[in-house]
Amino acid sequence: MDWIGTQLQAIFTILLLTIVFADNEGYHFAEHTYVGLGAGYTVVVTWFNYIRPSFQKYIIAEGRWSYVIPIIIGLLIYTRYIPGIQWVSRYNVCFLLGIGSGYILSTTVKPMFIDQIKSTFLPFWGTGDWWKNTTNIVYAIGTVSVIAYFLFTVEKKGLHGKVSQVGRWVLMATFGASFGNSVLARVSLFLGRMQFLLGEWLHVIEVK
Amino acid sequence: MNWEKLRNIDRRVLYVLIIVIIALALIKPIGFAIVPSQDTIKAYDYIESLPSGSVVYLGMEFSAGGIPELMPQIQSMIRQGFRKDLKFIAGGMWVMAGDMAEKAFSIVADEFPGKQYGVDWVNIGYKPGGEVVLEKMVSSLYETCVGVDYYGNDLNTLPLMAEVPTIKDVDLISVFCTGTPGEREYIRHVTSPYNVPIIAGLIAVNAPQAMPLVQAGQLITVLTGMKSGAEYEVLVGVPGLASAGMDAQSFTHALILVFIILGNLGYFLGGRKQ
Amino acid sequence: MKQEVPIIIGLVFGLLVILGVFFPTLGSLGVWKKTIDDWFLLATAWAVGVGVINLTQIHAKRIRSKSKGYFHSIWLLICMYGLTVFGVFFAKTPSNSGWQFVYNQLLAPMSATVYSSIVFYIGSAAYRSFIAKSLDSTILLVSAVVVMLAAVPLGRFLLGAWINQASAWIMNVLNSSGMRGIQIGATLGAIATALRILVGIERSHVGGAAE
Numbered sequence: 081m082d083w084i085g086t087q088l089q090a091i092f093t094i095l096l097l098t099i100v101f102a103d104n105e106g107y108h109f110a111e112h113t114y115v116g117l118g119a120g121y122t123v124v125v126t127w128f129n130y131i132r133p134s135f136q137k138y139i140i141a142e143g144r145w146s147y148v149i150p151i152i153i154g155l156l157i158y159t160r161y162i163p164g165i166q167w168v169s170r171y172n173v174c175f176l177l178g179i180g181s182g183y184i185l186s187t188t189v190k191p192m193f194i195d196q197i198k199s200t201f202l203p204f205w206g207t208g209d210w211w212k213n214t215t216n217i218v219y220a221i222g223t224v225s226v227i228a229y230f231l232f233t234v235e236k237k238g239l240h241g242k243v244s245q246v247g248r249w250v251l252m253a254t255f256g257a258s259f260g261n262s263v264l265a266r267v268s269l270f271l272g273r274m275q276f277l278l279g280e281w282l283h284v285i286e287v288k
Numbered sequence: 289m290n291w292e293k294l295r296n297i298d299r300r301v302l303y304v305l306i307i308v309i310i311a312l313a314l315i316k317p318i319g320f321a322i323v324p325s326q327d328t329i330k331a332y333d334y335i336e337s338l339p340s341g342s343v344v345y346l347g348m349e350f351s352a353g354g355i356p357e358l359m360p361q362i363q364s365m366i367r368q369g370f371r372k373d374l375k376f377i378a379g380g381m382w383v384m385a386g387d388m389a390e391k392a393f394s395i396v397a398d399e400f401p402g403k404q405y406g407v408d409w410v411n412i413g414y415k416p417g418g419e420v421v422l423e424k425m426v427s428s429l430y431e432t433c434v435g436v437d438y439y440g441n442d443l444n445t446l447p448l449m450a451e452v453p454t455i456k457d458v459d460l461i462s463v464f465c466t467g468t469p470g471e472r473e474y475i476r477h478v479t480s481p482y483n484v485p486i487i488a489g490l491i492a493v494n495a496p497q498a499m500p501l502v503q504a505g506q507l508i509t510v511l512t513g514m515k516s517g518a519e520y521e522v523l524v525g526v527p528g529l530a531s532a533g534m535d536a537q538s539f540t541h542a543l544i545l546v547f548i549i550l551g552n553l554g555y556f557l558g559g560r561k562q
Numbered sequence: 563m564k565q566e567v568p569i570i571i572g573l574v575f576g577l578l579v580i581l582g583v584f585f586p587t588l589g590s591l592g593v594w595k596k597t598i599d600d601w602f603l604l605a606t607a608w609a610v611g612v613g614v615i616n617l618t619q620i621h622a623k624r625i626r627s628k629s630k631g632y633f634h635s636i637w638l639l640i641c642m643y644g645l646t647v648f649g650v651f652f653a654k655t656p657s658n659s660g661w662q663f664v665y666n667q668l669l670a671p672m673s674a675t676v677y678s679s680i681v682f683y684i685g686s687a688a689y690r691s692f693i694a695k696s697l698d699s700t701i702l703l704v705s706a707v708v709v710m711l712a713a714v715p716l717g718r719f720l721l722g723a724w725i726n727q728a729s730a731w732i733m734n735v736l737n738s739s740g741m742r743g744i745q746i747g748a749t750l751g752a753i754a755t756a757l758r759i760l761v762g763i764e765r766s767h768v769g770g771a772a773e
């Protein structure tokens with residue numbers, strides 16, 4: 081079975097990679113296999129990990145019949161496929177979005193806004209290290225200038241224009257760093273597949 | 289010479305060269321020295337500072353696409369942790385969390401035969417619901433898991449779960465992510481309100497976005513993709529797939545840089561035509 | 563009323579969550595919040611079939627109309643329903659060997675391969691667009707080159723330890739400050755959107771124009 085699995089893995093890996101050279105039926109076959117299996121996997125894992133045990137525990141073992149209400153709310157999403165009563169699915173959507181919005185408002189402000197702004201207030205002198213002082217100044221200017229850049233309701237001229245220009249340069253450095261890391265990431269992913277093809281499939285390299 | 293041609297090299301030439309260079313570098317590696325960076329050393333040192341018996345929660349917030357970048361980090365952390373008799377609970381909000389945890393702990397049987405499931409580590413698997421899962425974990429891990437682990441075992445039969453009633457009770461959270469929900473959700477729901485220390489292992493694409501969180505002290509450090517995986521393997525002394533791949537990574541980066549230089553030469557020497 | 567009642571329900575539950583986070587020991591708010599968390603997890607879990615139904619609708623349409631490649635659609639539906647039935651009725655646990663085979667030998671590798679093919683596009687995108695035409699693009703190029711070289715052992719081997727220090731400075735100072743600016747803006751946007759959804763100004767999710 082291991083041997084069959086390895087061969088299947090290799091075949092589907094190569095078929096999926098052929099798309100970079102040209103569109104072909106082999107790629108579409110592999111792509112549809114992946115999408116089909118992925119959708120089925122999600123349903124089964126959710127069933128194993130939550131739906132079945134929660135039903136057995138909450139409803140059958142503990143008799144918490146009020147928990148039928150959220151199950152019904154969850155099932156209401158499927159009314160979007162029934163002509164005439166699609167509007168009923170809004171109850172599911174609004175229920176989930178309302179709770180999600182509540183969590184965003186209550187948990188985002190401090191860590192993602194206030195703490196971030198607080199951390200930008202860095203000492204510009206007196207640290208005892210001239211390089212640290214310089215870095216702190218660059219950091220603060222960088223953050224403020226990028227925020228200024230995103231003020232599109234104010235015309236970019238005068239002081240605002242100059243500060244926005246600095247923000248643009250900082251953003252260019254940011255995107256350059258992001259790109260450099262993107263290359264690292266994508267090469268790593270492809271490397272993983274090549275290690276499989278050359279190692280487990282063709283046995284040309286040793287795989288630890 | 290028609291320098292403009294340097295800007296119009298067929299992209300398939302680059303594709304074939306990428307494949308050839310990676311294959312050659314994997315078959316005949318040179319063995320460039322891998323020097324651990326400060327970020328990886330910080331993670332290693334923090335784990336080293338934890339007393340024996342400490343519990344680490346591993347957030348497996350990624351799918352199979354993240355394996356080459358994140359699995360070396362995770363397995364190195366597990367090796368280091370088990371050598372120090374730390375304990376692990378693994379699970380997550382991503383659908384493949386349970387399978388990723390199973391793969392991560394697959395090294396235990398061979399390398400740490402004395403370690404016992406349920407005592408030294410537990411895989412609680414995937415829990416649907418996104419970030420609300422973390423809110424639930426803050427009040428009760430047992431309730432979040434509806435009483436069972438990834439394999440269907442009753443959590444009451446697993447001694448480790450009795451030590452950690454909620455996620456606030458762990459000594460460290462190490463979250464490994466490829467997207468959302470990820471480290472930010474842990475910070476918002478668990479570590480910021482309850483001061484639980486957190487290390488993030490990210491794919492390289494996401495690492496730049498997490499740097500402000502490190503600067504603000506909300507993350508201890510960030511492990512960046514396969515690079516940090518290789519560095520962690522060096523620190524732990526068990527080279528694996530990440531270390532083996534760094535030569536190929538080096539040469540592929542060099543190839544892309546060569547093509548960037550060719551493109552620029554073609555632009556500047558070819559008359560700066562758009 | 564088909565819009566207003568669901569929006570009011572969303573507002574009520576959202577407010578209960580907010581109050582439960584800030585005042586967990588006030589009255590029964592803490593208990594209500596825990597119940598709401600359970601309800602949310604259950605409602606989300608039971609909605610898992612939406613993706614399956616969407617895919618079935620799209621591909622059934624292709625099969626009915628016998629459009630180009632419709633046999634791939636037949637295969638997709640076979641894979642999807644086949645794995646679902648196998649998993650729920652035959653495998654029953656993730657330890658089942660057949661389930662493990664499908665996951666380890668097919669699904670996981672294919673998932674990894676789909677993302678790995680991006681390396682080719684990244685390479686050709688870099689070749690075509692990273693041209694130092696202006697100061698902006700030069701900064702972008704220099705930043706990318708320094709980070710790419712420092713990310714691999716070859717960079718240190720060729721240029722010495724300074725490349726790693728330069729990359730660390732770019733990542734920890736320039737990149738971090740830029741990302742912070744972006745994220746402060748994004749956080750403000752998220753807060754504004756959440757408020758708009760709660761109070762019903764944003765109605766795209768209930769099928770109506772925002773008022």
